[in-house]
Amino acid sequence: MSLSDLPDDIFHIITKKLGDEDATYLGPLMLTNKRGRDIALSKEILQSANITPLTLDPVDIYPGGVTRTFFTRCLDVENPKAIYYESLRLITREGDIHGSLALLNQLVPTYDHATLTYAMFQMCAGRGDIAGATFDQIFEDLGTRLWFDNYSPDLEDECEVLIETLLSFDPPGEDTFGPIWEFAYSKKISIPDCAYWHGHDYYCEGCYIYNAALRICELL
Numbered sequence: 001m002s003l004s005d006l007p008d009d010i011f012h013i014i015t016k017k018l019g020d021e022d023a024t025y026l027g028p029l030m031l032t033n034k035r036g037r038d039i040a041l042s043k044e045i046l047q048s049a050n051i052t053p054l055t056l057d058p059v060d061i062y063p064g065g066v067t068r069t070f071f072t073r074c075l076d077v078e079n080p081k082a083i084y085y086e087s088l089r090l091i092t093r094e095g096d097i098h099g100s101l102a103l104l105n106q107l108v109p110t111y112d113h114a115t116l117t118y119a120m121f122q123m124c125a126g127r128g129d130i131a132g133a134t135f136d137q138i139f140e141d142l143g144t145r146l147w148f149d150n151y152s153p154d155l156e157d158e159c160e161v162l163i164e165t166l167l168s169f170d171p172p173g174e175d176t177f178g179p180i181w182e183f184a185y186s187k188k189i190s191i192p193d194c195a196y197w198h199g200h201d202y203y204c205e206g207c208y209i210y211n212a213a214l215r216i217c218e219l220l
Contacts, residue, residue: 008035015039019049043077051081058169061085062093080107084114091220092169095176097125109137116158120216123184124177132186139188150189151208159212163219171219181217183210
């Protein structure tokens, strides 16, 4: 029995499992027949499809890129990963920080990586107050994983992943938002004293977020 012989409900279940694992697996299914294409491109399949493999070379999801059409289909049905990567594209390639934040706002606070990104980008928009409130939520969610007042190895890992991902989008590196950048502030976070005790290339747990935020701003 071939895939084309399967009942619609079984074919749909298989298609969703494949798409959730890797969106590139949907390609062959789209080519089976009209039914395969319709199911593979249905809202339910595209909403949860794992499009991360399509972004390994971000150029592919830029306008005119080889996977842009499929990517925008996912974006149109509010696939969380598509929303996230489009927010990164907007800020790195078009300098559109407000468009980027509007997309990220759809993912906060449900997705940890998007919430952290939202906080970092709010600093670039000159909204240290919103960034501070967002970090308060992040610290609360970290719970016992939080060291000191505002440091966690898990948080550092997420920041470094964000920086690596931004670099893959080939950002301008012009510190575009430097003139309006404002560090996060709230009852739980503010510019740490230790940030002034040592040079830019060295930091400790107490000022890690400050250092990471500056690096991100400089990339953009």
